[in-house]
Amino acid sequence: MISNNIPVLIPITFLVTAFFIVLFGQFRRAVAFPLAILGTTFALFVSLSGLVKVTTSGTIHYHLGGWVPPIGIEYVLDPLSAFIASVVCGVGLLVLIYSYSSVKFELPAKIVPFYGIAMLLLAGLTGIVVTGDLFNLYVFIEISALSSYAIVAVGEKKAPVAAFRYLLVGTIGATFYLLGLGFIYLLTGSLNMADVAKILTVTPVNPALVTGAVLMIVGLGLKMALFPMHGWLPDAYTYAPSAGSAILAPIGNKVFAYALIRILLFVFNKDFIRMELPVLDVLLWLSSAGILYGSIMAMAQNELKRMLAYSSVAQIGYIGLGIGMGNMLGFIGAILHIINHATMKATLFLVAGNLRYKIGHSSIDQLDGTIRKKMPLTSAAFAISALSMIGIPPTAGFFSKWYLALAGIERSQWIFVVVILLSSLLNAVYFFKVLERMYLQSANYKEGTYSKTIHKDEVPASMLIPTIIFAVMVVLLGLINAYIVKYIMTMAPSGL
């Protein structure tokens, strides 16, 4: 009985949990954390069982309030959305476990609001994933956006400014999307994704359709920080609290990339996107520019979190490239990179959080060899995911590169193949800069503070274990990628 409700149950769980956290949090602050874990675990369980259900018995449709689409709002759990929802919940759960010590350390006074907002954020993100309705998508975009502004704003001293900038840009993005949706609605008279897709196949191309499509794509591009619409991201991710950036960076903009995939490859007519509007080509160029720009900017950073943020700008470009290739291999590359990058970036941001927790900062030029002795496991986790970002087999990152390179070669897009291969070298430059410091920089130059015996001084288990799980996942995802890829192939839109 429950199985038909799975699509809606995922975001609802988070909404309800958020409500109870704030309610009971008024009386006892300590309940916030267990409630959040409970809610997220339940949502993860639901989405995983949805994943199983979808693979065995096909797509699940849920009609909200019993109203049949296209009138009513529909929630759809197909292989793609079930997969992304599970990734979001899984990453969310691990990061939340991690956040226990981190939030107590960084935001002692704001524990209840933090978890309340985090739940709302996850509600928004999972809602974007499961909804089958274009307007409902907008609603969830706003839910996730408002809560991410708040999550950023509770961070460091400069965070409110970063959050405000994020808010301005984010609002513009959402508005663009809504405006575009207006055009589409006027043309088709429907908001349901499947319905709109069907109507669009018989709609002649006209300026209104083109305008609507472009506005929607630009809006989502802003949200996913596609170059050159990435300006808000570095500040937001840098100044957000560690737990906040660890939850935003791996899944925040990935979900918008997912929304873009939905709209481009599932809603809009394939011929329209390919022939009438060179969206995919534009996406390829922008993504490549983003990869190069993000990587080069990352090299110039001295703050680890900021470096990782610029690296995210580059990595979203990988996903963009995969979508832009418009073939099966590109689709595989894009979806695989969503999960691969979520895992890698989560590890890296958790490591940055661990550093802040133990040594009080994460500026690269102040790191030295003592880190490796003090925090051997944290350092190892960093090293593994850094190698994955560079694309060393058999880690996950290598396989993203492999499928994207295959996709590019298949379509004879040589420039983009070169960009993919080149970017791994650029990643090597800035990650080895950190690794050299972490592992090789001798600490002798600091007089007095250096003692021969540095004791192991790792972060608490609640922070360490999620970090390690993510790092292990980075390797594991690489080794089992064939199974994931075969599953991804079942999610592809028809005719890809």
Next chain:
Amino acid sequence: MTGIETYTSYIPLYAVLVSLFVVPLIILSSRNPNLREFWTVLAAVIKFLLVLSLVPSVFFQNKYAVIDILEISPGLSLSLKVDQFGLFFAIVASGLWILTSVYSIGYMRGLNEHKQTRYFASFAVCLSATMGVAFSANLLTFLIFYETLTIATYPLVIHKETQEAISAGRKYLAFTLSAGAVLLGAISWLYIRTGNINFTPGGIYSNLANFNGVDKIIFILFLCGVGVKSAIIPLHSWLPTAMIAPTPVSALLHAVAVVKSGVFGVVRVIGFVFGPYFMIQTGMNNVVIVVASLTIILASLLAFAQNNLKRLLAYSTIGHLSYIVLGAGLLTPSSFTGGILHLLNHATLKITLFFCAGAIYVVHHKENISDIDGIGKAMPLTMTAFTIGALGLIGIPPLNGFISKWVLGYGAVEGGKIIALAVLLLSGLLNAGYFVPIIYRAFFKSSNEFGKYKEASLLMLVPLILTALVSVLIGAFPKLMFGLYDVAMSISNLVLRGVWR
């Protein structure tokens, strides 16, 4: 493939994994150096025995051991396949690892080096990766191990952790990671184009009716990808820089495992991917011959300018690696055989030389050639071994180096490439030109600096004598030599079948 049977066996997998498996043990026993080194030696011995246990079926019965580990990408598996060539390389690398492990213990303790745990752990990973390279059944598997080898060698290159070592590490990574990216591009391209990236004797292109300029570009990309580790000029300059690593690393990795993985890759690409038919039809064999010849001559000339003994050996390595590339490029039965034999012969000779250089450094802290006048009196055994190694590389009979050079030269004549023969002869002279002065200085010049007899510890002395002895034995005992010759010849026949008959 007709005539070749395969059978499923886990032995290749165990041979790859055994050294990986001891890594945690090495790390856990970091406080107990004797136990830690025991693990290394144990893994080395087990690995060698596992590799040897494949000899009867692969060499004598022509049955290849294969194992599909897991599907790594739809339609492609991470799989190992032990053919004669792979096993040949695996025997060389794993056999020398035992000696190098023993030598390493003497060297690291003799210098009281820091971070020995990291050193031994990385070394073990390197050997796993090398076995993986040797046993790879397809290009994707090859790439995975090849890149692992790149990363696992890095901690060894920067071992000293000085500014110089760190920049050497950067240079090393810049070259090898770029090569890895190029190789990835080349493999993807080949996969999209032909759908087949399995190593096939004679090449997958022998079945393709027509190939064009695009395939030539793919080949050039491949050559660049594997050319960095095989130190083909102009892709060589990381190797002399990487000599900052501890000497056992230079000895095994930068004379055997890493660089030979590169050369192994070149031979695989020429003989088992593109094949002689493609090479000759497109004229790509001439490209390889020209590049290899230039490398041989230039590297030998550059060696003259070196005063640092290890850097000299590095340039000498660059030259000798291209002997093997040249042998593959000439594509005649004898040249191919000679190239494969040189893979072994150069390994035993060059490792001897590096061991000697390390022994000199540990005992007398000398690393420049100008400082070793008269050292032959203090270290007679070491310098005798050095002399054997040097004479072998010059190509003096009855040492093993002579034989591979002879077969290579014969192959050059066979292929009608007299220029290549001239290159080999000239290279012999140049080798003599830079090695003889060292021997002369060591034995015939006198200096007061090295007074009494003082050799390195037995842990170092025994391995270097053994490698020198092996070099002599391979050369002096025709039976042993002919056994190896037959193996090399059968590989060459598999690859060249149909082209030269």
